Amino acid sequence: MSSQATEETPDAYEALLDHYEQISNVNAAGSILQWDQEVMMPEGGTPARSQQKSALSSLSHDLLTEEKVGEWLDELDDADLTDEQEAVVREIRREYERADRVPSDLVAEISETTSEALPKWKEAKAEDDFSIFAPVLENLIELKKEYAEHIDPDKPAYEVLFADYEPYLDLDTAERVLERLREELVPLIEDVRASDVELADPFEGDFDVDTQEDLARDVLDTLGYDFEHGRVDTAPHPFSTGNQFDARVTTRFSEDDPVGALMSTIHEFGHARYTLGLPREQYGNPLGESRDLTVHESQSRLWENHVGRSRVFWEKFLPAMKERFPQLEDVTPEEAYEAANEVYEDNLIRVEADELTYHMHIIVRFEIERELIEGDLDVEDVPQRWNDKYEEYLGIRPDTDAEGCLQDIHWSHGSFGYFPTYSLGSVLAAQIYDALEADVGDVDEKVRNGNFDVIADWLEEHVHQHGARYTTPELVEEATGEAYNADHFVDYVTEKYTDLYDL
Amino acid sequence: MSSQATEETPDAYEALLDHYEQISNVNAAGSILQWDQEVMMPEGGTPARSQQKSALSSLSHDLLTEEKVGEWLDELDDADLTDEQEAVVREIRREYERADRVPSDLVAEISETTSEALPKWKEAKAEDDFSIFAPVLENLIELKKEYAEHIDPDKPAYEVLFADYEPYLDLDTAERVLERLREELVPLIEDVRASDVELADPFEGDFDVDTQEDLARDVLDTLGYDFEHGRVDTAPHPFSTGNQFDARVTTRFSEDDPVGALMSTIHEFGHARYTLGLPREQYGNPLGESRDLTVHESQSRLWENHVGRSRVFWEKFLPAMKERFPQLEDVTPEEAYEAANEVYEDNLIRVEADELTYHMHIIVRFEIERELIEGDLDVEDVPQRWNDKYEEYLGIRPDTDAEGCLQDIHWSHGSFGYFPTYSLGSVLAAQIYDALEADVGDVDEKVRNGNFDVIADWLEEHVHQHGARYTTPELVEEATGEAYNADHFVDYVTEKYTDLYDL
Incomplete structure (x- = not known):
């Protein structure tokens, strides 16, 4: 009410x-x-x-x-x-x-x-058998096309579907941003790959999964996750769900990638923290609901990338990690920071990607799902097209469909048009982070002191508390004082990777 | 369909x-x-x-x-x-x-x-503070009275509420059965208490809760629980819920009572097995739904009491328990059997009660909730009345409300009229068990050989598969060949406790 x-x-x-x-x-x-x-x-x-x-x-x-x-x-x-x-x-x-x-x-x-x-x-x-999934995928595509046709027969189906996930930034904006990202990131990725710098990767060996689970709780505790209003579990494809009274996080672990699991956990924390920051007295109406996926993803990305993948975060959190994994005794924060940001030449998996190549993964999926929905690509040809595009955009070719077009859950949810919001959200995260810093001062200093509440409280005040009160462009304006744009993001990654790879 | x-x-x-x-x-x-x-x-x-x-x-x-x-x-x-x-x-x-x-x-x-x-x-x-619960309990009672008044203003409210849980055996039957149980069990309990026999209780000391959890899985495995269609978790008040595709069990553990946890697990298995035995093709209509609580409780009690508390079950299962808890090395099946059936003089808790005093617990709750609904007892007087009745019927007086009138969750669910079905179900369990044995031969022999499927399959065929096809009396007749009656139960407990306590 x-x-x-x-x-x-x-x-x-x-x-x-x-x-x-x-x-x-x-x-x-x-x-x-x-x-x-x-x-x-x-x-x-x-x-x-x-x-x-x-x-x-x-x-x-x-x-x-x-x-x-x-x-x-x-x-x-x-x-x-x-x-x-x-x-x-x-x-x-x-x-x-x-x-x-x-x-x-x-x-x-x-x-x-x-x-x-x-x-x-x-x-x-x-x-690793796409043909098991293909029939139901084809079925879903037909159903979603039919769905889009009902909503607006005069618009391309993909545009209609996209609006389910991001109703207030139109598909043109999405295309423009993705285009800009491609223009800016492709040369940057090339430079990184050409660089002689080799980043440290001190997280070698096996990391017990149960201990990683404890560590995930540590990091959620550190960031201020409210376990009275949430819980953390494992799921094959991590996600966050819930409402302002009960916002849950899922994550997943693999023995050889404790940093990936931590980043994934922090990412989902960002989503859950948004949900928990929605006004409780507005539960059940749009003022108590989150704005759509671009804004949601800006919150998860801000925590994951701008906080979790920062130097100061590792200064702050590495000791807790060493307590759980004594074999990391000699690792320095700088080494951990490098490991959390390394641009792997052979990474095929979106959710394990660095902040640069990540958007190439999105562009591949965006182009393919658009072709599928617009009828320009048959389902059976997806694996081939997928692999070709990876070769073209990332210079790598998946050996298996499990690591290729089957890696993500979204299509099985019938979510077509969802992927672009990942990039839109990452871009917004940088813009919001700069506004946050302009307002509260040096954020690194807060992180160094474990003062994560300053960040969470600012986001709650300027983003979460508004629920769906504003449209996406209005909310961006309200929170950051300027229109939605990709400049902050481009500056951010350029500076970060220039520094990391000595470009 | x-x-x-x-x-x-x-x-x-x-x-x-x-x-x-x-x-x-x-x-x-x-x-x-x-x-x-x-x-x-x-x-x-x-x-x-x-x-x-x-x-x-x-x-x-x-x-x-x-x-x-x-x-x-x-x-x-x-x-x-x-x-x-x-x-x-x-x-x-x-x-x-x-x-x-x-x-x-x-x-x-x-x-x-x-x-x-x-x-x-x-x-x-x-x-341990009844006054925290009292206001909402009072509120619930008023609401449920109003509810009963709408359904049938001409009948006593408690009778109307009872029919929500057991629609086809009327409250008169329930009263008659409870009366019969009191008549038969009170002297039997007196004899047991007067007996010189001291049953063995070899389960002393602490039993690690995580290991008990593994043991609960062992016992569910042994009984044939289908983990593809179920799961087991802990809950403060164990229950089972679900449908024929997904029937879940909950249980609880305490460090000093591994047998209690096992029996509770087997009990909930009985409920879940009933649910899983409902015809899958009838999901979503009454033919795919269980008959009401008397029949449901007959299934849980049959497994808990007639199987789990039998001599042969302990012959069969004790080795698995010893593997988990090596300190039990010297315990004999007979000792375990005795421990699982001991009539404790000072037990205040219904769910930990033996098969005799159990029904005294039910009678207390039945009488009190009936008074509450009929307006003959004020909520604030519940603890006093509860304690007085325990003194009268069981010769013991709770020191705390936590162990007294707050022990059970049901009233917080608004369930008034539910309790009698526990006794009605126990009574039916004995009747069904005798019919099972008449049909498949010596059940002990099946248990001794770990052939639990014979039991489960028989119950599925004669009870579960019918869903709500028959009314309760019809189903009892169909499954056992005779009308619902308490004779089998009285014979069963008389024989069992006469033997155990050398009466």
Whole structure:
């Protein structure tokens, strides 16, 4: 219930909010079912879980598209509302209009198909056999094209799908930013590869997974994660989910990559911290919901890259790591910092990529999924196209589909158009970080002193607390004082890698 | 969807089934949320979780009471249906008629209040302070009385509530059975207490909880629990939940009571095995749902008491226990059997009780909750009344409310009328066990050979596979060849304890 509701608040507004609250709760229940499926559910539970999720999706859809919702929205068209109320209505209207165009059956079918797709993707990845995943992927693509066609038959389907993940920065912006990143990063990557500098990599050998799990808790503790309102588990594809009362983190470990697991944990912490920073009294309405994926990813990237991959973070955190892993006794913070930022020539995996090549991974996926949705590429040709593009953009070719086009979970969720927001978010992270620093002073100094709350509190005040009050461009302006742009990011990576590789 | 549906199946039947499937899925989602809350959720998640569960409850209620459901049921009144279809309609009609009388708001309020009640109960128990729980308990009682009043204003509220848990054996039957148990068990308990026999108790000392957890997995493995369709976790109050694709078990451990934890695990296995034995192709309709609590409890009690507390079970399982706990090296199966069946004079806790005094615990709770619902007892007087009754029926008086009226979770769920089904189920377990033995021959022999599948398969065939096809009395007749009665149970405990205590 909005804190803004006054005596003069129109009845239609109150009714709309009550109704929306119920929808939010159904969606929140769906998220728990999803979390459970990925983290806790025994494999054999899938058939029933698919039906449960599908029932909730179509119920949520039915509730959102009830005739009375349209009527309330019409009534509120020229009602006298506060700015916050206007924002609430804007968000609900947008959701309503999109949902209203999509038949309930299709929503249920997509949900059920994604539930079947998840185990297929897992199996295909485990067995390194794309053909296991291909049929359900093809099915999902057709369903999502149909979905986009319902929402806006006059727009390219990919553009419509993209707006599900980032409604307020259009696909042109995404393309422009990705283009800029390619222009700036390709020569930078070339320079790095040509450099004689060899960064240290002191994290050799095996690192016990249980001990890494303890270390993940250490780092979450250090950053100020509130375990009274969250928990950490392992999942094959790390994610964060929840609400302002219960925002959970998942992570994963591999014996030979303790730094990767730490960075992944910090990344998900960034997401969860955003969620926990949403205003509690607004639970269940857009003012208590996060802005979309660009902003969400800016929060995870800020913590992962600007904090976790900084020199000072390693000065601060390395001792805790040495306590867990005494074999690291002689490692210096500088060495750890280098290891956390090394640009590997042969890395095929997006989530293990450095801050430069990362965006090449995104560009590959972006181009391929766009072709798939626009009908310019057959599903069966995905592995070939994938590998060719890796060769072209990164100079490496995956040996297996497991390390290639099957590496990421997103398509099994039916998420096409999601990937660009990873780059958009990284770009925004740099912009927000600079605004933070302009406001609170030397951030390195805070990190060195373990004063992570200064960062979290600033982000909460300038980003989290607004929920979906502002559109993405408005929120960026509000938080940073300028329009969304890639300059901060380009400056940041240029400076960082020039220094690291002595360019 | 019923496998019985034929070309001549009335449209109303198909429509009703589709609709009911959606309701089942919403309810199943609610169960996952409940499991998560008790097993996984961080404490701080409660406010949002309460709203989520409440939203699902009222949605489920709204769906069930939609006008068209009544219309379909009317249409089916004199339709030509198969026996199975008749059963499906009978079950849905019963649910519909009860739900239709209760306002949606009240359903939501009850759900929200139970969500708040759970942490209050936990806190009250942890701090041994009934006054923390009392206000919300009082609130729940009022709400449940109101609920019963809506369903049937002409019947005593407790009778109406009881029918939520056991719709087909009436409260008179419950009273008669409890009366019979009191008559038979009180003298038996007196004889046991007067006996000179001292049973062995070789499980002294501390038993590492992590190792007990491994042992719980061992026992579930031994019994044939299908981990592809289930999992085991710890919860402060053990329970089992799920569906035929994913039926989970929870258990709890205490350092000084490894046998108690094992028995609790076996008990929950019995519930889960019932759920997993429901026909998969009937998921989402009454033919794929379990019969009510009496039958459910018969399955858990059969495994816990008739299998787990038998001599032959300990012959079979003790070696596995010794492997985990080498300090038990010298323990004999007979000693373990005695320990698993000792009647402790000073046991205050229902779930730790032997098979005789157990029913005294039930009778106390039954009498007190009935008084509460009928308005004959004030909430504030519960601890006093509880302690007085324990003194009267069991000759012991709790020192604390944590060990007294706060020991069980059920009231925090708003479950009043649930407790009698524990005794009704124990009684039925003995009757079913005798039918099983009459059919497959010496069950001890199967247990001795680790042939637990014979038991599970028989139960699946004669009980589980029927879902809610038959009413409780019909199912008992179908499975055992005779009407529900307490004779088998009385014979069973008389023989067992006469032998154990040399009476």
